[in-house]
Amino acid sequence: MITVFLIGAALATELFPIMKTPEEWRAILSPQAYAVLREEATEAPFTGPYWNHHAPGVYSCAGCGNPVFRSQDKFDSGTGWPSFTAPIAPDHVGTRQDFSWGRIRTEVHCARCGGHLGHVFPDGPQPTGLRYCINSAALRFTEETDQK
Ligand SMILES: [Zn+2]
Numbered sequence: 001m002i003t004v005f006l007i008g009a010a011l012a013t014e015l016f017p018i019m020k021t022p023e024e025w026r027a028i029l030s031p032q033a034y035a036v037l038r039e040e041a042t043e044a045p046f047t048g049p050y051w052n053h054h055a056p057g058v059y060s061c062a063g064c065g066n067p068v069f070r071s072q073d074k075f076d077s078g079t080g081w082p083s084f085t086a087p088i089a090p091d092h093v094g095t096r097q098d099f100s101w102g103r104i105r106t107e108v109h110c111a112r113c114g115g116h117l118g119h120v121f122p123d124g125p126q127p128t129g130l131r132y133c134i135n136s137a138a139l140r141f142t143e144e145t146d147q148k
Contacts, residue, residue: 014114016110016111016112016113016114017112017113018063018064018112018113018114019113019114020113022038025037025038025063028063029062029063030137032137033062033063033137033138035137036115036116036117036135036137036138037061037062037063037110037113037115037116037117037137037138038063038115038116039116040100040107040116041135042118042135043081043135043136043137044080045079045080045081046080047080047136048081048082048135048136048137049136049141050082050136050139050141051079051080051081051082051083051136052076053082053141054071054074055071055141055143055144056071056072056143056144057070057071057141057142057143057144058070058071058088058141058142058144059071059082059088059134059139059140059141059142060139060140060141060142061110061112061113061115061117061138061139061140062115062137062138062139062140063110063113063115063138064110064112064113064115065140066092066110066111066112066113067088067089067092068087068088068092068093068110068117068134068139069082069084069087069088069132069134069139070088071144073085073086073087073088075124075125077124077131077133079133081118081133081134081135081136082133082134082135082136082139083124083131083132083133083134084131084132084134085124085125085126085127085128085129085130085131085132086128086130086132087108087132091111092110092111092112093108093109093110093111093117094108094109094110094111094114095107095108095109095120096109098119105119105121106119106120106121107119108120108132108134110138115138116135116138117132117134117135117138117139118132118133118134118135118138119132119133120132120133121133
């Protein structure tokens with residue numbers, strides 16, 4: 001679990017393989033997806049399409065399509081946000097320290113486009129003990145049958 005945090009720190013330079021202007025992002029994202037991915041908004045709990053979603057498949061970044069989480073790592077956290085114990089691969093997401101709202105939290109973003117996904121907390125279940133608390137609006141789900 002420590003590796004995830006160290007990789008995140010290295011990505012804090014804010015350069016990503018996919019970079020667009022705010023106008024370009026607005027043209028391709030819904031208003032809610034734009035607010036979350038590009039402005040780090042947080043959707044209201046129990047409102048998004050994926051907090052209570054259990055189908056097998058892959059959750060990709062709604063901004064660029066980068067696969068970021070999968071259903072095997074999803075669990076019911078009771079928070080009203082989609083929650084995962086781990087990303088689909090360590091280098092598909094980045095993290096950085098977030099000092100907003102007077103709290104120290106670890107922000108989680110897409111490693112390809114830098115889009116804000118949510119936060120990770122050290123109070124998750126095994127095997128990782130981590131809880132990736134992710135906004136539905138930042139994700140796009142693909143059924144397992146569409147994979148491979
Ligand atoms: Zn992305």
